[in-house]
Amino acid sequence: MGTVISQVTTVDVELRINATTRQLALDPRTTLLDALREHLDLTGTKKGCDHGQCGACTVHVNGRRVLSCLTLAVAAQGKDITTIEGVADGDQLHPMQQAFLDHDGFQCGYCTSGQIMSALALLREPCGASDDEVRECMSGNLCRCGAYSNIIAAIQDVRATHAHEA
Amino acid sequence: MTSPNEPRTTGAVGAPINRVDGRLKVTGAARYSAEIPVDDLAYGVIVQSTIARGTIDRIDAGEAEQLPGVIAVMTPRNAPKLESLQKFEREGSKGSRPTGRALSLLQNDSVHYNGQPIALVIAESIEVAMHAASLVRTTYRVDQPTIDMATALPSAYPSTEKIYGREPPATQRGDLQAGLAAADVRLDVVYTTPMETHNPMEMHATIAAWDGDKLTLWDATQNVHGVRGTIAKTLSIPPEQVRVISHFIGGAFGGKGSAWSHVVLAALAAREVRRPVKLVLTRRQMFGPVGGRPHTVQHVTLGAARDGTLTALRHDSTSSTSTIEEWVEAATLATRILYDCPNEETSHRLVRLNVGTPTFMRAPGEASGMFALESALDELSYELRMDPIALRLKNYAEADPESGKPWSSKSLRQCYALGAERFGWARRTAEPRSMRDGDQLVGLGMATATYPVRRMPASADACIYPDGRAVIKAGSHDLGTGTYTILTQLAADALGIPLGCIRVELGDTDLPQNPISAGSMTVASTGSAVHLAAMAAREKLIQLAVTDPRSPLHVAQHGAVEIAGGRLTLHGDVDRGESIEELLARNGGQPIEGRADAKPGDETQVYSMHAFGSIFAELRVDPDLGTVRVGRLVGAYAAGRILNPKTARSQLMGGITFGMGMALMEHTITDLRSGRYVNADIAEYHIPVHADVPGIEVFFVDEHDEHVDPIGAKGLGEIGMTGVAAAIANAVFHATGVRVRDLPITLDKLL
Numbered sequence: 001m002g003t004v005i006s007q008v009t010t011v012d013v014e015l016r017i018n019a020t021t022r023q024l025a026l027d028p029r030t031t032l033l034d035a036l037r038e039h040l041d042l043t044g045t046k047k048g049c050d051h052g053q054c055g056a057c058t059v060h061v062n063g064r065r066v067l068s069c070l071t072l073a074v075a076a077q078g079k080d081i082t083t084i085e086g087v088a089d090g091d092q093l094h095p096m097q098q099a100f101l102d103h104d105g106f107q108c109g110y111c112t113s114g115q116i117m118s119a120l121a122l123l124r125e126p127c128g129a130s131d132d133e134v135r136e137c138m139s140g141n142l143c144r145c146g147a148y149s150n151i152i153a154a155i156q157d158v159r160a161t162h163a164h165e166a
Numbered sequence: 167m168t169s170p171n172e173p174r175t176t177g178a179v180g181a182p183i184n185r186v187d188g189r190l191k192v193t194g195a196a197r198y199s200a201e202i203p204v205d206d207l208a209y210g211v212i213v214q215s216t217i218a219r220g221t222i223d224r225i226d227a228g229e230a231e232q233l234p235g236v237i238a239v240m241t242p243r244n245a246p247k248l249e250s251l252q253k254f255e256r257e258g259s260k261g262s263r264p265t266g267r268a269l270s271l272l273q274n275d276s277v278h279y280n281g282q283p284i285a286l287v288i289a290e291s292i293e294v295a296m297h298a299a300s301l302v303r304t305t306y307r308v309d310q311p312t313i314d315m316a317t318a319l320p321s322a323y324p325s326t327e328k329i330y331g332r333e334p335p336a337t338q339r340g341d342l343q344a345g346l347a348a349a350d351v352r353l354d355v356v357y358t359t360p361m362e363t364h365n366p367m368e369m370h371a372t373i374a375a376w377d378g379d380k381l382t383l384w385d386a387t388q389n390v391h392g393v394r395g396t397i398a399k400t401l402s403i404p405p406e407q408v409r410v411i412s413h414f415i416g417g418a419f420g421g422k423g424s425a426w427s428h429v430v431l432a433a434l435a436a437r438e439v440r441r442p443v444k445l446v447l448t449r450r451q452m453f454g455p456v457g458g459r460p461h462t463v464q465h466v467t468l469g470a471a472r473d474g475t476l477t478a479l480r481h482d483s484t485s486s487t488s489t490i491e492e493w494v495e496a497a498t499l500a501t502r503i504l505y506d507c508p509n510e511e512t513s514h515r516l517v518r519l520n521v522g523t524p525t526f527m528r529a530p531g532e533a534s535g536m537f538a539l540e541s542a543l544d545e546l547s548y549e550l551r552m553d554p555i556a557l558r559l560k561n562y563a564e565a566d567p568e569s570g571k572p573w574s575s576k577s578l579r580q581c582y583a584l585g586a587e588r589f590g591w592a593r594r595t596a597e598p599r600s601m602r603d604g605d606q607l608v609g610l611g612m613a614t615a616t617y618p619v620r621r622m623p624a625s626a627d628a629c630i631y632p633d634g635r636a637v638i639k640a641g642s643h644d645l646g647t648g649t650y651t652i653l654t655q656l657a658a659d660a661l662g663i664p665l666g667c668i669r670v671e672l673g674d675t676d677l678p679q680n681p682i683s684a685g686s687m688t689v690a691s692t693g694s695a696v697h698l699a700a701m702a703a704r705e706k707l708i709q710l711a712v713t714d715p716r717s718p719l720h721v722a723q724h725g726a727v728e729i730a731g732g733r734l735t736l737h738g739d740v741d742r743g744e745s746i747e748e749l750l751a752r753n754g755g756q757p758i759e760g761r762a763d764a765k766p767g768d769e770t771q772v773y774s775m776h777a778f779g780s781i782f783a784e785l786r787v788d789p790d791l792g793t794v795r796v797g798r799l800v801g802a803y804a805a806g807r808i809l810n811p812k813t814a815r816s817q818l819m820g821g822i823t824f825g826m827g828m829a830l831m832e833h834t835i836t837d838l839r840s841g842r843y844v845n846a847d848i849a850e851y852h853i854p855v856h857a858d859v860p861g862i863e864v865f866f867v868d869e870h871d872e873h874v875d876p877i878g879a880k881g882l883g884e885i886g887m888t889g890v891a892a893a894i895a896n897a898v899f900h901a902t903g904v905r906v907r908d909l910p911i912t913l914d915k916l917l
């Protein structure tokens with residue numbers, strides 16, 4: 001028994017992304033990820049599975065990391081959303097971005113936005129100090145290129161030098 | 167390299183610089199194929215078969231078509247017929263297949279594997295397209311599929327085509343039986359490896375847009391020129407009417423080397439609906455329609471004298487392919503060159519299964535073949551009570567044992583020594599189960615790594631502009647491999663222009679022709695072309711200076727002019743010179759262009775060219791649970807000139823990580839009744855995650871190779887992956903005394 005939808009219905013959605021308010025008319029089934037990528041041209045947030053398995057779509061909602069592929073856009077209204085495009089301060093890279101660059105914490109770059117968003121959230125989470133604890137906290141972000149060792153080095157570098165900012 | 171017109175290096179090559187495209191990637195600004203803004207876009211979603219073999223009886227798209235927002239549903243009933251394919255069918259096997267690979271383009275009702283594309287929905291949005299795809303109803307006449315490699319094995323037949331169009335499918339040297347008869351110790355074992363799936367983080371994606379009779383494809387491909395050729399032939403249009411663009415690729419690993427069905431379907435759909443179409447595969451759709459590594463069953467027979475000297479070596483590999491195309495996993499190629507054994511036979515056979523056609527997957531052949539060979543060497547070392555490195559050194563090949571040719575360079579001895587030293591091999595006690603950490607069993611294992619040097623014709627343009635900046639153009643690709651970066655470095659040194667003043671353009675068929683970026687050959691192929699193009703531009707620049715009466719370098723010896731930091735100066739007299747800007751401004755302000763059409767010379771006739779390495783694994787096995795935790799992986803590699811130690815190290819770490827996945831996790835599982843891909847997502851298909859990956863340490867052995875190519879580099883994309891599965895399997899045996907000959911090494915196999 002399929003549900004027949006008589007017409008494409010849209011709902012008005014207002015999203016606050018990187019401190020800018022955006023108005024959209026969306027199919028209510030639209031995920032936050034597709035809203036960003038297909039409707040707002042914010043393609044820095046990546047789709048690696050669409051099923052909450054890879055972490056490529058990680059964004060911050062009210063300061064916490066969230067998988068945007070598992071979040072409906074309508075449900076993200078009234079919240080502060082931060083994507084990778086909102087991390088740098090103008091031309092000035094965030095120290096985490098710079099650390100990824102310096103430690104070569106990526107290859108193809110496709111998992112990178114998600115890794116960086118997770119890494120930034122981790123700075124505010126009760127993650128222990130050791131490499132192994134960081135590995136555990138980052139294990140929702142897959143990297144098929146295998147940049148893992150360098151990603152951990154980048155994160156630990158930032159934690160060591162910018163601990164006070166966390 | 168001492169030829170007089172080689173530039174004195176300005177030190178860019180060999181420096182561990184950050185990736186030049188890194189800023190785009192850490193800010194999210196790099197655009198991958200599905201992310202190109204195109205107006206009036208429609209969305210395509212593929213519908214797949216739910217049986218593995220049979221015929222479509224009825225396909226009903228009525229309900230889907232009525233869904234508001236649906237633009238069209240293409241099925242075998244209404245899809246445009248392709249003249250090129252009809253001609254190919256008519257001519258039987260005589261012609262070459264226009265599509266390259268055997269594709270599913272909705273031309274008939276046959277179903278050959280579960281998950282085969284059978285329809286395409288085009289709609290106004292992803293949401294509607296996905297919903298509509300779920301409403302396409304299909305019934306089939308079902309035939310009995312062949313799914314199980316084990317039961318199908320008796321149907322194996324010898325592969326007769328040359329592998330990669332070059333290597334013989336089977337080889338023989340000496341007298342194997344005599345070698346076995348003469349042996350003091352014999353080993354006769356079978357290793358198996360499962361199907362695996364590439365799973366790059368970026369799904370395959372194509373945006374197809376027609377402008378009149380011209381087609382543009384933004385395609386997630388590692389082979390823009392190859393895709394152009396395939397699409398042009400398939401659609402029967404001139405290649406000049408097809409432009410393929412692939413600026414950033416979210417990982418490829420061989421899977422994005424072919425134009426698979428969805429690429430053609432996107433082009434067809436866009437033509438049918440007269441709108442640009444974006445077609446992104448789902449993660450589930452990456453299992454089957456876009457290739458993977460096939461099953462292998464590998465029979466290895468070894469004979470050796472008491473002192474470890476190999477007297478006989480046989481390696482027969484049987485791999486699975488689809489029922490629609492032959493594809494051989496070249497598992498014994500490394501065996502042919504690795505050890506100096508006088509009596510040797512190798513062969514490849516195929517079994518046809520109702521699965522998607524396999525393809526190149528990182529270190530195709532070497533990864534699976536060296537699991538078998540390097541495990542067998544380890545087994546032999548225990549039989550002989552000999553150190554595994556000593557056994558390998560005993561059979562060290564001083565020249566290519568298959569062709570008899572000298573190596574262009576080989577530093578494998580140094581790789582064993584360096585790897586062993588950095589790893590701490592000496593602390594290993596030989597006996598299995600002899601090392602412990604608390605109640606955990608500790609295992610140390612090693613293996614050899616090797617990958618051939620391949621090079622193909624490649625072209626590049628180097629253009630120096632009057633503002634002192636330069637642009638390098640080559641239709642190659644950066645898959646995360648660092649191509650943008652190392653080409654920038656090569657150009658900087660050849661041109662004497664600072665790194666920051668050079669821009670490299672890749673991934674576009676409007677750029678000079680380049681081969682597929684695969685097989686670890688981009689550096690040798692494209693790198694050489696860029697070096698030579700930049701050298702040609704440099705020569706023109708110097709020529710201009712020494713013949714310009716107003717130049718301070720007028721009538722200077724050509725070879726005495728140096729360029730560095732964007733300035734031309736006289737060797738030994740840095741005050742005599744001028745900037746590139748000054749020189750070009752005085753000479754009409756025109757850019758200087760250098761072009762190179764580079765191709766391999768006769769070096770392959772003279773030398774055998776391979777990169778070598780050693781890989782060491784330390785792990786812990788829980789004796790009660792059978793869980794394996796890898797603690798350290800240490801690799802030492804000699805691969806000619808290392809253009810950028812930072813990106814090189816990353817590439818090798820990536821290969822090693824991929825190898826670790828192969829050893830312990832990766833396994834594409836098909837349901838033996840339905841042929842359905844059971845674990846077709848990345849929660850169930852396990853790849854290494856942060857918590858799995860230990861400290862990986864990569865070391866380089868200095869190696870100078872004047873023969874491989876003009877820049878002396880051998881390529882690093884695959885070698886890191888080779889040997890890893892064996893090193894881990896060998897360490898597992900050392901820890902537990904259990905020899906696992908069937909990948910992946912999951913805990914059930916250790917209990």
Ligand code: FES
Pocket residue numbers: 046047048049050051052053054055056057058067068069070
């Ligand atoms: S795309 Fe959201 S977790 Fe993979």
Ligand code: FES
Pocket residue numbers: 105106107108109110111112142143144145146147367416417646
């Ligand atoms: S950098 Fe390619 S997947 Fe992580």
